[in-house]
Amino acid sequence: MEMKLTIKRVPTVLSNYQEEGGGGCGRNCLGDCCLPASKLPLYAFKADPKKPAQDDELPTEFFLNSLLLAQWEDRVARGLFRYDVTACETKPFDSAKFNFTKVGQEEVLFRFEKGGGDSSYFLENAPSTEGDHAPSVVAINVSPIEYGHVLLIPRVLDRLPQQIDPESFLLALHMAAEAASPYFRLGYNSLGAFATINHLHFQAYYLSVPFPVEKAPTKKIPLAKCALNSGVKVSKLTNFPVRGLVFERGNTLKDLADVVTNACIWLQENNVPFNVLISDSGRRIFVFPQCYAEKQALGEVSQDLLDTQVNPAVWEISGHIVLKRRTDFEEASEASAWRLLAEVSLSEERFEEVKACIFEATGLTESDEEEESSESPYASSSSVPRASSHMSEGCLVLQ
Known part of the structure; x- marks a missing residue:
């Protein structure tokens, strides 16, 4: 009897608007119809992360704890996620298709841009038309695999395909530097290596091991x-x-x-x-x-x-x-x-x-x-920095 290979494809849903059809939005989205006239929170990172902190510098833990994870928790409270990832057990550009311009602004945590100075700063509301380039945004992944799971979408209105370029990759490194935690990582999947959306994005989340x-x-x-x-x-x-x-x-x-x-x-x-x-x-x-x-x-x-x-x-x-x-x-x-x-x-x-x-x-x-x-x-457990974990006692990470 001949054996036939079958490959099952399981759709990955990153946004609550991913399964909707194309066309006009009629809502606050990240497309040309809505974003240019919007005001979103803005985090502007300093030009050189190696420079000593200034007197007016934001606290080191501000980006990860007070901003990203706090805003992520706010979206949890607003019911924007498809499920509660903290309850899961854990062991260690075709415009007709979904792209991130169709994401609703309620899923956006903040814009992430270069500030140009020696200090990072945060603005609660900033016009999206500032500067001569399309804004980069941090949005929630509505199907998270871990706590704080977000998407970094460089220059969202430029509709870049899922290919790394110098400016976007440097932006991702700046995000990692601003988080200033060994437990916050960013990841990238190329086409052919299980990228699910052909619109440039990095994923990131917090896992305290x-x-x-x-x-x-x-x-x-x-x-x-x-x-x-x-x-x-x-x-x-x-x-x-x-x-x-x-x-x-x-x-x-x-x-x-x-x-x-x-x-x-x-x-x-x-x-x-x-x-x-x-x-x-x-x-x-x-x-x-x-x-x-x-x-x-x-x-x-x-x-x-x-x-x-x-x-x-x-x-x-x-x-x-x-x-x-x-x-x-x-x-x-x-x-x-x-x-x-x-x-x-x-x-x-x-x-x-x-x-x-x-x-x-x-x-x-x-x-x-x-x-x-x-x-x-991290080769020995004694050298692993300690951090508090959000995971419940029943969760297990396979290492």
């Missing part, structure tokens, strides 16, 4: 001196089911953003699906080239893995896996997670080919020195 990938050991890739001008260090993951590169440090946030952006642009232009995790307040970035969708199309993924309906995107690859079936949750283990994620990874040979092309695209040159192994700062 380190991700497994953040604790994974790495091997530093020695760089030639001529390639060290940016101050960026590059490593590759070891003893982790998905092969990936780790970029960190940099003389400035822009130096780090430029190197990673050039890597992502090469992947985009060469049709290599990939995912990006922005970690450690924007100081550490993981890039994962992947091939799961390709294996699906070729019938190379076993049916029992497909039946889980888990699409391994950035959060899953990082080790935070949302399981949709009770049996999968009850039987979850490190071995089952490893088996799933191993299907995502490029082969060693293909990964080395992609790495060489990325190095050429970013202007990095590998030296002949021997690679150095190193542990993650």
Whole structure:
């Protein structure tokens, strides 16, 4: 009897307006019909996050706790989410289609823009027509997978496709820097790597434990001196089911953003699906080239893995896996997670080919020195910074 492969596609709903038809809105949305005349809260971040705080500087915890999470809780109270994510058990551009201009303004928390000065500031109401560029906004994900799950939508009215560019990626790093918490991460999924909407966006949320990938050991890739001008260090993951590169440090946030952006642009232009995790307040970035969708199309993924309906995107690859079936949750283990994620990874040979092309695209040159192994700062539990958790006693994160 011939066995046939079936792939079930489960729609992901990011906005309460996603399932509505196209056409005029008749409401406050993020489109050209409404946004230019609107007044939204504005958070303006300082130009250089490394500069010392000024006397009139907002408190360090303001962006994450007093603004983003407080506004997120307000939308919970207003009933805008499809379910209560804190009650879930946890183990660690075609304009005719939905795009984020159709999101209602009640789902927007605030605009996120560069302030230009040495201090960040917040305005309760700011005209959306300020400046000579389309506004960037932070909106709730109405189908959250964790507490504080939001979307960063760069230059929303420009209707950018889901492709990383230098300005937008630097904006994402600034958001991570403003949050100033190791437990607030941003993620990006490319087309072909389980991006659900072809309108440029990053996802972000707060989870008060380190991700497994953040604790994974790495091997530093020695760089030639001529390639060290940016101050960026590059490593590759070891003893982790998905092969990936780790970029960190940099003389400035822009130096780090430029190197990673050039890597992502090469992947985009060469049709290599990939995912990006922005970690450690924007100081550490993981890039994962992947091939799961390709294996699906070729019938190379076993049916029992497909039946889980888990699409391994950035959060899953990082080790935070949302399981949709009770049996999968009850039987979850490190071995089952490893088996799933191993299907995502490029082969060693293909990964080395992609790495060489990325190095050429970013202007990095590998030296002949021997690679150095190193542990993650989260490798031991004693080094993990402590933080309060919003999760109930019944929740469990698989690490």
